[in-house]
Amino acid sequence: MKNTVLITGASRGIGKATAEKFAREGYNVIINYYKSKDKAIDLLERLLSSGTNAIAIQADVSNRKQVEKMFEEAYEKFGKIDVLVNNAGIADMTLFTDITEEQWKRIFDVNVNGMFNCCQCVLPRMISEKSGRIINIASIWGLVGASCEAHYSATKGAIISFTKALAKELGPSNILVNAVAPGAVDTDMIANVSGEVLEEIRYETPLEVIAKPEEIADIIYILSREETKLITGQVINPSGGFVIV
Numbered sequence: 323m324k325n326t327v328l329i330t331g332a333s334r335g336i337g338k339a340t341a342e343k344f345a346r347e348g349y350n351v352i353i354n355y356y357k358s359k360d361k362a363i364d365l366l367e368r369l370l371s372s373g374t375n376a377i378a379i380q381a382d383v384s385n386r387k388q389v390e391k392m393f394e395e396a397y398e399k400f401g402k403i404d405v406l407v408n409n410a411g412i413a414d415m416t417l418f419t420d421i422t423e424e425q426w427k428r429i430f431d432v433n434v435n436g437m438f439n440c441c442q443c444v445l446p447r448m449i450s451e452k453s454g455r456i457i458n459i460a461s462i463w464g465l466v467g468a469s470c471e472a473h474y475s476a477t478k479g480a481i482i483s484f485t486k487a488l489a490k491e492l493g494p495s496n497i498l499v500n501a502v503a504p505g506a507v508d509t510d511m512i513a514n515v516s517g518e519v520l521e522e523i524r525y526e527t528p529l530e531v532i533a534k535p536e537e538i539a540d541i542i543y544i545l546s547r548e549e550t551k552l553i554t555g556q557v558i559n560p561s562g563g564f565v566i567v
């Protein structure tokens with residue numbers, strides 16, 4: 323029986339590259355999307371035409387009912403989920419004093435509560451099967467904090483400590499929980515960052531790179547492999563050395 327992965331926010335960027343990677347590795351792929359229906363359907367059609375078993379499911383990860391429905395549909399189609407990638411996320415740059423209550427709540431709803439919703443929906447079956455991998459997408463800003471992104475950094479810090487706590491709780495159930503904390507990755511999320519600032523980041527990065535989403539997808543995939551079965555509760559930081567902690 324083929325393994326199955328569910329990736330949140332897989333219509334674009336890192337999530338999309340991750341869906342493509344797992345598909346190439348022979349997984350059944352569940353593509354979650356929220357607003358980018360055309361992009362999700364385009365990805366779905368490409369995966370189906372290359373022989374991957376895949377479905378695309380619309381759900382706002384912050385909405386518990388929609389997430390429950392998504393998992394019901396996923397289990398109905400594939401019977402099990404071996405790997406959950408909590409990737410869906412939003413970001414913006416705002417001075418802390420200008421962040422509205424609504425903005426603060428929304429970023430936590432998507433980045434943190436979305437992960438909470440998906441983990442609670444996937445875990446009953448993973449625990450009863452004593453098997454599973456959860457990979458949460460954090461950020462280097464969750465490790466060291468970013469100016470004008472206090473709200474985003476706080477959500478990513480929460481993802482990191484949640485990952486560590488859950489790894490301890492679920493280890494005896496043979497479920498591995500890890501986080502991937504990238505630096506700058508060339509996706510829509512950083513489309514507003516000027517070329518000059520990106521050059522500065524590249525210059526200050528020991529490996530002199532801005533990561534491609536495919537490179538982050540490779541790291542996410544590695545964390546699903548049998549060979550990494552001793553790695554849990556860790557934060558993998560593929561930032562080219564931009565942040566070394």
Ligand SMILES: NC(=O)c1ccc[n+]([C@@H]2O[C@H](COP(=O)([O-])OP(=O)(O)OC[C@H]3O[C@@H](n4cnc5c(N)ncnc54)[C@H](OP(=O)(O)O)[C@@H]3O)[C@@H](O)[C@H]2O)c1
Nearest residue numbers: 331333334335336356357358382383410411506507509511
């Ligand atoms: N790019 C970077 O430099 C960078 C660095 C470190 C960490 N990260 C993290 O990596 C993850 C992916 O980022 P990215 O760069 O690939 O971003 P992106 O290109 O902006 O894509 C974001 C994805 O999240 C989905 N999404 C947003 N809100 C959602 C919701 N409420 N429910 C379900 N899906 C939702 C979007 O779906 P729709 O378009 O369908 O709405 C889209 O597929 C995020 O967690 C981000 O914080 C990114």
